[in-house]
Amino acid sequence: MVVGLSALAAFLIIGVVALVMGTIVVGGKDTLTWEFLTMAPREGMTEGGIFPAIVGTALLVIIMSIAGVPVGTVTAIYLSEYASSRSVLARAIRFAVNTLAGVPAIVFGLFGLGFFVQFVGSGLDSLISGEGQLRWAQPNILWASLTMALLTLPVVIVSVEEAIKTVPQDLRAASLALGATKWQTIRKVVLPNSLTGILTGGILAVSRGAGEVAPILFTGAAYFLPHLPTSLSDQFMELGYHVYIMSTQSTNVDATTGIQYATTLVLLLLTFLLNFSAIFLRSRVRARQVQ
Amino acid sequence: MQEREQNVPTQPGYHTGVGGARDGSGENVSRIGAVDHPVRSHADGRRRMNRQDLRKRFRPGEFLIEKAIAIIAFVSLATIVSIFIFVFRETLPIFSSEEKPAAVVVPQEEETYGDEFVGEAAKNIARSDRSRSSETAGGEGVATLENLLGLVWSPVSADPRYGILPLVVGSLKVTLLAILIGAPIAILAALFTSSFAPRWSKEVLKPAIEVLAGFPSVVIGFFALVVLASVLQKLFGYQYRLNAFVGGVAMSLAVIPIIYTVAEDALNAVPRFMTEASLALGATKWQTALLVKLPAATPGVFAALLLGFGRAFGETMIVLMATGNAALISLSMVEPVRTMSATIGAEMAEVVFGDTHYNVLFLLGSILFLFTFSLNAVAEIFIRQRLLKRFRGI
Numbered sequence: 001m002v003v004g005l006s007a008l009a010a011f012l013i014i015g016v017v018a019l020v021m022g023t024i025v026v027g028g029k030d031t032l033t034w035e036f037l038t039m040a041p042r043e044g045m046t047e048g049g050i051f052p053a054i055v056g057t058a059l060l061v062i063i064m065s066i067a068g069v070p071v072g073t074v075t076a077i078y079l080s081e082y083a084s085s086r087s088v089l090a091r092a093i094r095f096a097v098n099t100l101a102g103v104p105a106i107v108f109g110l111f112g113l114g115f116f117v118q119f120v121g122s123g124l125d126s127l128i129s130g131e132g133q134l135r136w137a138q139p140n141i142l143w144a145s146l147t148m149a150l151l152t153l154p155v156v157i158v159s160v161e162e163a164i165k166t167v168p169q170d171l172r173a174a175s176l177a178l179g180a181t182k183w184q185t186i187r188k189v190v191l192p193n194s195l196t197g198i199l200t201g202g203i204l205a206v207s208r209g210a211g212e213v214a215p216i217l218f219t220g221a222a223y224f225l226p227h228l229p230t231s232l233s234d235q236f237m238e239l240g241y242h243v244y245i246m247s248t249q250s251t252n253v254d255a256t257t258g259i260q261y262a263t264t265l266v267l268l269l270l271t272f273l274l275n276f277s278a279i280f281l282r283s284r285v286r287a288r289q290v291q
Numbered sequence: 292m293q294e295r296e297q298n299v300p301t302q303p304g305y306h307t308g309v310g311g312a313r314d315g316s317g318e319n320v321s322r323i324g325a326v327d328h329p330v331r332s333h334a335d336g337r338r339r340m341n342r343q344d345l346r347k348r349f350r351p352g353e354f355l356i357e358k359a360i361a362i363i364a365f366v367s368l369a370t371i372v373s374i375f376i377f378v379f380r381e382t383l384p385i386f387s388s389e390e391k392p393a394a395v396v397v398p399q400e401e402e403t404y405g406d407e408f409v410g411e412a413a414k415n416i417a418r419s420d421r422s423r424s425s426e427t428a429g430g431e432g433v434a435t436l437e438n439l440l441g442l443v444w445s446p447v448s449a450d451p452r453y454g455i456l457p458l459v460v461g462s463l464k465v466t467l468l469a470i471l472i473g474a475p476i477a478i479l480a481a482l483f484t485s486s487f488a489p490r491w492s493k494e495v496l497k498p499a500i501e502v503l504a505g506f507p508s509v510v511i512g513f514f515a516l517v518v519l520a521s522v523l524q525k526l527f528g529y530q531y532r533l534n535a536f537v538g539g540v541a542m543s544l545a546v547i548p549i550i551y552t553v554a555e556d557a558l559n560a561v562p563r564f565m566t567e568a569s570l571a572l573g574a575t576k577w578q579t580a581l582l583v584k585l586p587a588a589t590p591g592v593f594a595a596l597l598l599g600f601g602r603a604f605g606e607t608m609i610v611l612m613a614t615g616n617a618a619l620i621s622l623s624m625v626e627p628v629r630t631m632s633a634t635i636g637a638e639m640a641e642v643v644f645g646d647t648h649y650n651v652l653f654l655l656g657s658i659l660f661l662f663t664f665s666l667n668a669v670a671e672i673f674i675r676q677r678l679l680k681r682f683r684g685i
Binding site for chain 1: 353356357360361364366367368370374380381475476480482483488492496501507509516544551576577602605606608612635640663666671
C-alpha cells in the first residue's frame with residue numbers, strides 16, 4: 001500500500017511536469033517562428049513578435065550577472081577561505097545568505113522600489129541631474145537588474161562555495177608550501193579550479209533571474225516600448241512580464257492566446273536550457289568531489 | 292583550526308625549522324635560540340624558534356585584499372539589514388498618522404494625505420510619474436488601526452478602506468491549500484526515492500523535480516490561468532473560474548520541489564543502523580519506511596513543511612494570475628481570493644508614491660517579510676539542531 005502510494009506520488013509529479021511542458025509546447029509551437037523571435041509587437045500587441053522582450057530579458061540578466069556574480073563569488077571565497085567557521089561575522093553572513101534565499105520575491109521588489117528607485121535614485125538625481133529633474137528616481141533597467149542581483153546572490157554564493165570545497169586541500173598546501181601567499185593561492189589555484197562552480201552559479205542565477213517577475217513589476221518592466229532600451233535609465237520589456245500582462249491585462253486576451261503560449265514556451269525553453277547546463281556542470285563538479 | 296595548520300608552510304621559518312631538525316645543531320637553530328636564551332638546550336631552542344619564527348609576517352597587500360573581500364562579503368548582511376530598514380521605513384507614516392490624525396501641513400515630502408494642493412506636495416506629485424493616474428481620492432484615507440483591521444479592502448474608492456484581514460485570510464487559504472495538496476505528494480515521493488525506488492525511477496524523478504523547481508512561477512501561473520482553471524471548473528462545476536482552489540493547486544506545484552528536497556535530505560540522513568535494525572527484526576520495507584524512517588526524520592520533514600509554507604505565502608505571480616483577486620472574506624475554497632503578495636503586485640504600480648495606500652502596501656510587504664523570516668529561522672533550527680541532536684544523541 002505505502003509502496004504503491006509513494007510510487008503513485010512520484011509518478012504524479014513526473015506526469016504533472018510532463019503535462020505542463022506538453023501543454024505549453026503544443027500551444028506555442030505554431031506561433032513560435034523566426035519572425036516571432038525577431039519582430040516587435042504590432043497592432044496593439046495582438047500581432048508581431050517578442051523581440052524587445054527577449055532583448056530586455058538578456059540585458060536584465062547581463063547587468064544582473066555583472067553586478068551579482070563577482071559579489072557572490074567573493075562572498076563565497078570569504079566564507080570558505082578566510083572566515084573561520086566559528087567566527088561570529090561568518091555566521092552572521094551565512095545566516096544573512098540563508099535568510100536572503102527565503103525572502104519573497106515581491107519583497108525584493110518593494111525593496112528595489114524603496115531603496116534603489118526612491119532612495120538611491122533620488123540621491124543621484126539631486127546630485128547629477130539637477131534640481132527638479134527626474135532621471136534616476138523612476139523605475140529603470142538598472143534598478144531592476146540590481147534588485148534581481150540581490151535576489152540571486154544566494155544562488156551564486158551557494159554554488160561557488162560548493163565548488164571551492166571540492167578543490168583538494170593538497171593543492172592549496174602545495175601552493176602555500178612553494179611560498180605563495182594566501183591571496184596568490186586563491187587566485188592561481190583555488191579560483192581556476194572552481195571556475196565550473198562559478199559558471200554554474202552564474203547560470204543558475206541567470207535562470208532564476210530570467211524567470212522571476214515579481215521583483216521587476218515596479219522596478220523597471222514596461223508593458224510596451226516602441227524602442228529598445230538604450231541607456232541604464234530606460235525601462236524595458238521582459239519575457240515573464242510579457243506573459244503576465246498578455247494573459248491578464250491586455251484588452252483582448254483571447255486574440256493573443258498564441259502569442260501568450262509562444263512567449264511562455266520561449267521562457268520555458270530558456271530556463272530549461274540554462275538549468276540543464278547548470279545541472280550538467282554541477283554533476284561534473286560533484287564527480288570530482290567523489291574522486 | 293584546519294586553516295591555521297595549513298598556514299604553517301607559508302611561513303619562511305618553516306624551512307629553517309626543517310633545516311634545524313635535519314642537522315641537529317644547525318646555525319639557524321643556535322642563532323634564533325640565542326636571541327632569547329643563549330644557554331637553553333637544542334630541544335628547547337627549537338621549540339622557541341618555531342614559535343617566534345612561525346609568526347605571521349605582515350603583508351600590506353594581503354591584508355588589504357583580505358579586508359576588501361570581507362567588506363564585499365558583507366553585502367548580503369547589509370542587504371538583509373537594508374530590506375528591514377527600507378521596507379519598514381515606508382510603513383512608518385501609517386503609525387505616525389495615528390497619533391496626529393488631524394495633521395495640518397505636514398513638512399515631510401512623503402506624506403500627502405489631503406494636502407496635495409500645497410506647493411510642497413504638488414512638487415512631490417510632479418516627481419512621480421505614477422500620480423498621473425489621478426487617484427486623488429486614494430490620498431485622503433487615513434490608516435487608523437481600526438481601518439487596518441477592518442474587513443474591507445477597497446483602497447481606491449472615495450472612502451478608502453485598508454482592512455488587511457481579507458488579504459491575510461486569502462494568503463492563508465491559498466497557502467494551506469497548497470500545503471495540503473503538495474505536502475503529501477512531496478513527502479510520499481521523498482519516501483519513495485529514499486526507500487523503495489529502483490534506480491531507473493530515481494533517475495527520472497530527480498530531474499523531473501529539478502525541472503519543476505526551475506519552472507518560472509509566471510509559467511505555472513499561466514498554466515493555471517489558461518488550462519488548470521478550466522479543467523478544474525469542468526471537473527468540479529463550481530461557479531467562479533479563478534478561485535482559491537485553483538491558486539492552491541497551482542501553488543502546490545511550486546512547493547512540491549522544496550518539500551521534496553528537504554524531506555528527502557532528512558530521510559536520507561536517518562542512520563543506516565536504524566533501518567537495518569528494523570529490517571533485521573523482521574519488519575518489511577514499507578513498515579521500516581513508515582514506522583522507523585519517517586518518525587526519525589520528523590524534524591526535517593517539519594522543516595520542509597515550514598519552508599514550503601513560507602514559499603507559498605510569499606509567492607506572487609501564481610496567485611496574481613490564478614486566484615481571481617477579489618478581496619472577500621469567506622470560508623469557501625472555491626471563491627476568488629486576493630492574497631497579500633498579489634495585492635502588492637497588482638496595486639503598487641498604480642499607487643501615488645508616499646500616500647497612505649502606498650504605505651499600507653509596504654506594511655503588507657513588511658508582514659510578508661517578517662513572517663517568512665521567522666518561518667525560515669524556525670525551519671533552520673529544526674534542520675540544523677534537532678536533526679543533528681536527534682541522530683547523535685540517540
